[in-house]
Amino acid sequence: EDQVTQSPEALRLQEGESSSLNCSYTVSGLRGLFWYRQDPGKGPEFLFTLYSAGEEKEKERLKATLTKKESFLHITAPKPEDSATYLCAVRIIQGAQKLVFGQGTRLTINP
């Protein structure tokens, strides 16, 4: 069965303390991996799309990477406003519009 697992479930960091979030997937055929950010009480907000192993994308303090089995979201020198739940999702079937989401990592950055 196609599965997306994120770890850790929750992560608490001090401001400026860099770390990485993990998204591992077991799917029959990856057609794209997506990262979203979700603030409490809000809908997810798109961050990145990755399509092939070795690909990297960056946005401000965030950098997403992809291997054949997992993706990492690296957060460099985070600030309190980076506190949110980070969701990864995969598209499995070419042409299909369904995303399969992981359960998310709840990130808290303390000042």
Place this chain on the structure above:
Amino acid sequence: DTGVSQNPRHKITKRGQNVTFRCDPISEHNRLYWYRQTLGQGPEFLTYFQNEAQLEKSRLLSDRFSAERPKGSFSTLEIQRTEQGDSAMYLCASSLWGLNTGELFFGEGSRLTVL
């Protein structure tokens, strides 16, 4: 505000009642999605429209669930004979290019509580 708009934001209902949620997508977006999210979990796909055509439907969308997008603009999601297990956040998203770019624009959701 030109984002995705969902109404109502909160709905409390008794088991067995019917509820309807409305989603107004970003005006130029022809693709519209419904997802459901329970506490501590990621969103789960329910259904997808391109213009007025419903092209994909999850097995989660049981007989009690129906979604429409009559003129290719706003969409409604109706749940009949609600059950306590239907309590969740119902998220609508819209997109111009769909998963070709992966950029879906989500609304703030409609939270359903079934007593």
